[in-house]
Amino acid sequence: xxxxxxxxxxxxxxxxxxxxxxxxxxxxxxxxxxxxxxxxxxxxxxxxxxxxxxxxxxxxxxxxxxxxxxxxxxxxxxxxxxxxxxxxxxxxxxxxxxxxxxxxxxxxxxxxxx
Amino acid sequence: xxxxxxxxxxxxxxxxxxxxxxxxxxxxxxxxxxxxxxxxxxxxxxxxxxxxxxxxxxxxxxxxxxxxxxxxxxxxxxxxxxxxxxxxxxxxxxxxxxxxxxxxxxxxxxxxxx
Numbered sequence: 001x002x003x004x005x006x007x008x009x010x011x012x013x014x015x016x017x018x019x020x021x022x023x024x025x026x027x028x029x030x031x032x033x034x035x036x037x038x039x040x041x042x043x044x045x046x047x048x049x050x051x052x053x054x055x056x057x058x059x060x061x062x063x064x065x066x067x068x069x070x071x072x073x074x075x076x077x078x079x080x081x082x083x084x085x086x087x088x089x090x091x092x093x094x095x096x097x098x099x100x101x102x103x104x105x106x107x108x109x110x111x112x113x114x
Numbered sequence: 115x116x117x118x119x120x121x122x123x124x125x126x127x128x129x130x131x132x133x134x135x136x137x138x139x140x141x142x143x144x145x146x147x148x149x150x151x152x153x154x155x156x157x158x159x160x161x162x163x164x165x166x167x168x169x170x171x172x173x174x175x176x177x178x179x180x181x182x183x184x185x186x187x188x189x190x191x192x193x194x195x196x197x198x199x200x201x202x203x204x205x206x207x208x209x210x211x212x213x214x215x216x217x218x219x220x221x222x223x224x225x226x227x228x
Contacts, residue, residue: 043218091157099213100146105157
């Protein structure tokens with residue numbers, strides 16, 4: 001298996017623009033996670049999907065952030081409008097089952113908002 | 115809520131020497147504990163996890179960790195490191211009620227020198 005696939009790997013945009021990050025989980029995995037990694041706040045869980053349904057979005061910072069999972073093989077994280085403080089590495093992870101099953105991380109998208 | 119403190123931000127070590135990375139957690143409920151490794155420009159990879167049972171947990175790449183409930187610790191050890199172990203290591207905790215929700219420590223950067 002190719003593992004968790006994220007695109008783009010790098011994104012540079014200007015403040016106010018819309019940004020869409022994409023994730024393809026490992027085939028057959030039922031749980032999907034979006035994380036954000038910054039120097040100041042470390043790794044934070046943004047949102048958790050199980051069987052394509054958002055279960056926990058308490059980590060989504062504000063209304064500018066939204067995430068969707070239209071099917072089992074695709075998820076998006078959208079920021080509109082983007083701000084410089086959104087600059088971070090965004091990781092997608094998937095696991096076969098819910099709970100403590102091993103989470104497999106993608107390589108991340110490094111977002112820079114100017 | 116749970117939290118994790120990684121006591122060392124950076125650990126330099128010579129090749130073939132042992133290494134110990136310290137992790138303490140705080141929680142009012144029973145927890146699950148994890149160690150992840152992040153190689154440069156990559157996503158996180160699970161090294162090992164403690165769910166229940168034996169307090170000594172063996173993981174991949176020769177790493178092991180010991181759960182100590184009385185000291186609320188989960189220290190990671192390797193008896194002999196290689197140059198390829200140079201990476202950032204994250205301790206994480208989740209609770210039994212929200213077992214999918216990992217709270218990560220700030221990370222420990224291990225640099226192995228020849």
